[in-house]
Amino acid sequence: MSISKSTSPLVTLKLLNKEYGQFTAVNHINLEIEKGEFLTFLGSSGSGKSTTLSMIAGFETPTSGEILLHDDSLIHVPSHKRGIGMVFQHYSLFPHMNVRDNIGFPLDIRKVPKAERDKKVDEILKLVQLADFADRRPAMLSGGQKQRVAIARALVYEPEILLMDEPLGALDKKLREDLQDELRQIHRRLGITIIYVTHDQDEAMRLSERIAIFKDGEIVGLGSGTDLYNTPPNAFVASFLGNSNFLKVRTQTHCEAQFEQQTVKLGHLTAQLPIQAEVLLMVRPENIHVLPKELAANQPLPEDMNEITATVEETVFLGESYTCSLITASGQRLMGKAVAREHTNVSVGTQVKVRWATQHSCVYDQWSEQDIMKAS
Ligand code: ADP
Numbered sequence: 001m002s003i004s005k006s007t008s009p010l011v012t013l014k015l016l017n018k019e020y021g022q023f024t025a026v027n028h029i030n031l032e033i034e035k036g037e038f039l040t041f042l043g044s045s046g047s048g049k050s051t052t053l054s055m056i057a058g059f060e061t062p063t064s065g066e067i068l069l070h071d072d073s074l075i076h077v078p079s080h081k082r083g084i085g086m087v088f089q090h091y092s093l094f095p096h097m098n099v100r101d102n103i104g105f106p107l108d109i110r111k112v113p114k115a116e117r118d119k120k121v122d123e124i125l126k127l128v129q130l131a132d133f134a135d136r137r138p139a140m141l142s143g144g145q146k147q148r149v150a151i152a153r154a155l156v157y158e159p160e161i162l163l164m165d166e167p168l169g170a171l172d173k174k175l176r177e178d179l180q181d182e183l184r185q186i187h188r189r190l191g192i193t194i195i196y197v198t199h200d201q202d203e204a205m206r207l208s209e210r211i212a213i214f215k216d217g218e219i220v221g222l223g224s225g226t227d228l229y230n231t232p233p234n235a236f237v238a239s240f241l242g243n244s245n246f247l248k249v250r251t252q253t254h255c256e257a258q259f260e261q262q263t264v265k266l267g268h269l270t271a272q273l274p275i276q277a278e279v280l281l282m283v284r285p286e287n288i289h290v291l292p293k294e295l296a297a298n299q300p301l302p303e304d305m306n307e308i309t310a311t312v313e314e315t316v317f318l319g320e321s322y323t324c325s326l327i328t329a330s331g332q333r334l335m336g337k338a339v340a341r342e343h344t345n346v347s348v349g350t351q352v353k354v355r356w357a358t359q360h361s362c363v364y365d366q367w368s369e370q371d372i373m374k375a376s
């Protein structure tokens, strides 16, 4: 009987490590990148994203560890022979060349015949919607257009992999979103593998099929944006991505905990939890429903829901709903949502019932206070 052979990843990082003197910038990371995927390194400044990307590109040499392309080591392959295109935040276009020649440059140095070169440049000009600007010099282009030239130049020699380090970081929000849409389309059309670096979680969510979350030189979360958001693997990722509420509860069994004399059912577990221990229960604000007490009294608690009591500290009107800042008897704070038509009795200072579905909570038995402090 034959065992079906699994295809190897396009790029494999094995215990990849980079030290600068005593300082560890990238700490023994392991990662497999599939052919054709759009993977984003997301993390705050200094977390090791660019260093990792630079090692893949060949601009930095790892202190130890391995980088494989297919099954071959890239460690001793010079940067320009890796078949990798690169785009940075700061466009390094040649000011004296027009758009067409800037884009054609990688083909010129590879001595591609003129007819083929012109054809490729024309195709890529269309792809990045710059056909009408082909004869302009960079000084006569907007920031967004310049960055499209940089992207076109990286794509024109059809690299197997495109690395992008905060390529849209210098652009304003609207333009950034337009280019994000274009990038997604380019990725879909060319089927190229893209490894993208950003510190902007909206951008990571919008672009990527998978996100690797970097913290202190390590990858602490890896998966689709949806999975990382809905079931974060740890409290740091829960706090880092989007908004989150954390309640400290005391486990009674493997699936129930005590919170201020109330019993709550635990949600997604990342580990077998210890009994009679303080654990962290996380619920996203949009999954926290705030009900006036009278209303809660008339709506029996469904089997799969939890309920605790809290006091309203502040409400903010958002049209169809109110965001409520709440505080529990023991002083734990959380944010929740009240539906506007049910809001009449959700006013500051009143006691309310707070409900969430068990499946919308995640539980962690290991965390640090720093993990759950929102880094902004
Ligand atoms: P990110 O791209 O996530 O913002 P980097 O990969 O650029 O982070 O940097 C990771 C850490 O390594 C930072 O603390 C940075 O100061 C440090 N670092 C990067 N390059 C060097 C260098 N050439 N010498 C010393 N430290 C460096």
Ligand code: MG
Pocket: 049, 050, 051, 197
């Ligand atoms: Mg960086």
